[in-house]
Amino acid sequence: MASQQFEPPSGTRDFLAGALRTREHVFARIREVFERYGFEPLQTPAFERLETLTGKYGDEGDKLIFKILRRGEHEATGEADLALRYDMTVPLARVVANYGSQLPTPYKRYVMGPVWRADRPGRGRFREFAQCDVDVVGSSSPLADAEIVCAMADALDAVGVREFKILVNSRRALSGLLEAYGVPGELGGGVLITLDKLDKLAPEKVATELVEARSLPADIAKALVSDLTAEDAVERMRTALEDSEDGRAGVEEIDRLLDLATSKVGQARIAFTPSLVRGLDYYTGVIFEVVAEGMPGSIASGGRYDGLIAALGGPDVPACGGSLGVERIIGLLGDAAAQDERTDVALTVIAEETAAEVMGFAAALRDAGLRTEVYLAASRKLAKQLKWAADRKARFALIYGAADKEAGVVAVKDLDSGEQEQVPAAELAAYLTRRCVPTG
């Protein structure tokens, strides 16, 4: 094993060719989908002014911000003035504030890139990791919410995650729920945080926590948990929510989203899920989470957050968005997404005096679009060079010595079949293009 000093810093990763190609493949597929929806790409700097980020992520979040020391004469102060991007939403708010009328209305943007959080590194948890967000800023139309949900579903389809389900709820429906069950207003927030655990904890445990940690009367806790976990939970909720204005408005929001998204998503993959809460409290309308068979937690999520852009320093505009858990998705896909690049042609160099011509062949093959490599190590032994060609998983190896030059031919060895053919030098590119295309 190599010495630790050469490893990447704790919580970060080096991506060598194989893993990097897989990631780029996933990103490219997602990008194609977002572009088809008319979302525009955006790229902001890796760091922002420290004050742009501070106070935006709560006390816990603030501690996880990587801060950059001031420079030059100010370095000795030990103070920071810049900080690494912690998410993609605060930079979005800054961009909307800065470019205002230069941006289309609504501003539909996608973003894919690293963010940095000084979290304790762990299995599947990194300090540098990719986020992939898509947002619509400046529209309060339910069509915008539906576009986000459809884009998420389409992106998952495109990267090969097909067994997923979109759980939908609404903040207003949740308010209506609390009202319908007589939850005292001041307990609402805590009750929702506990109810959010229904997908992980047993119902009794959730009921106990509601009573003990949230001070909810036991009868209300019991009724809430038993109705939310019942076979016919959706029907019970629909009935309960009829009794309050928020409840009715929430159900209407949800039904509208289901109606607008179904043609893309398919009825079986999207459903009103009354127990879905979502931890973050900035959502104001519909919320959703995408879960996949065999994956704990969610692989995508989002919702409407009309007050957030203003709270983050931007203008007061409605907005909604979604985030794909790309790191989890790449992990989920594993080897299925592996992108192996195969060398088409490996050129051996067995004689100094033919090297320039070999380089000429390489140029012609590359101009023809073939992935072509030239032997660059020191040995002049053909066997060693052919082993190199095989190690590079090349489909063809070329041999061109003094005798071949005299005859005006190149020996083309098919490394899959082992067969070897003499090809006139002038026809080489055409010959190999023909042979490489079918599986290339």
Next chain:
Amino acid sequence: MASQQFEPPSGTRDFLAGALRTREHVFARIREVFERYGFEPLQTPAFERLETLTGKYGDEGDKLIFKILRRGEHEATGEADLALRYDMTVPLARVVANYGSQLPTPYKRYVMGPVWRADRPGRGRFREFAQCDVDVVGSSSPLADAEIVCAMADALDAVGVREFKILVNSRRALSGLLEAYGVPGELGGGVLITLDKLDKLAPEKVATELVEARSLPADIAKALVSDLTAEDAVERMRTALEDSEDGRAGVEEIDRLLDLATSKVGQARIAFTPSLVRGLDYYTGVIFEVVAEGMPGSIASGGRYDGLIAALGGPDVPACGGSLGVERIIGLLGDAAAQDERTDVALTVIAEETAAEVMGFAAALRDAGLRTEVYLAASRKLAKQLKWAADRKARFALIYGAADKEAGVVAVKDLDSGEQEQVPAAELAAYLTRRCVPTG
């Protein structure tokens, strides 16, 4: 104008859709070229351990490193433990040291991504900017040098920079030059630094600086400058270099490179340039720079640097590489490289009750690969929605109201010609795919 607080930090840039697409287009073309050469991609973290970077870039460089404050209880110390990537070569040395035998031999890698330097921002000088490097680690073959030069030339061709010239020299030839003209050994480094200015300063000024700043005897200074700037400088140098071992070896290196690279690059675009020095002192063999008509300075450069990987903490392996000045190239290309994405189809939504079907049309058109947008703002006025479609530069706008629904047709308005057609809803995707393909 927006308030300064919303601008990106000094020396950094937000890339909105147009500029970002241009950049991505340039990067994609370059990537295709490097892949055809069999170079592998690599991505390392944005930051490294501070000690990995410190001392690698000289005193001036060290001052320009962005350092990251320690976190948690250590934050108050004001100390840094991490630092933003300053170039791509130190991370390469760390990767070669860390992964050793997992990497192919030689290890041919390309890398494209941001680096960060706390330089004073200025015109065309940024604190976050992209570097694009290609290197071969573990080969001392002249073929490796030639591959680098050819890959650079091919990449420039691919992004549309065709009027360029590759200037070639060799560190050994430069040593031979100093020897041939009787430059005292201890003055050599300084003399080369001044000679490097021959492309910017008048010959007399360079001669004066050689005498005054470098303490070179006036007759040697005069002879050097007049021979290097003569019409027949190359012939004079070839003659002068015959007298020393370094000189002969250097010329041989250069001629070999010209011989191996000419088939790709073309004789007119590459030449031995005796006055080319290159500032950095880590080069050990051939060196090159690419200059383009009308651009001061170089747009690409590189050479052989056999001792550098070891000096940077890696194993002692030969290496050579090149760097494309992508920021300058993107600036040079300007609007010529602009990638405008045009919306194929803009869907209006003029009636609440047909919105779900409009979303269904959007899904079908996107599935057919068309860039499709749905009207997300609040107005229900057709004129306003058609103006939006025109603003989005859409080729077609669709209109689908209650009457259209009843008739089972969609009104398709060609926004270029202004013509409008009724298309049966079931044939919509096929119809628009056919109409969009020719110019899509």
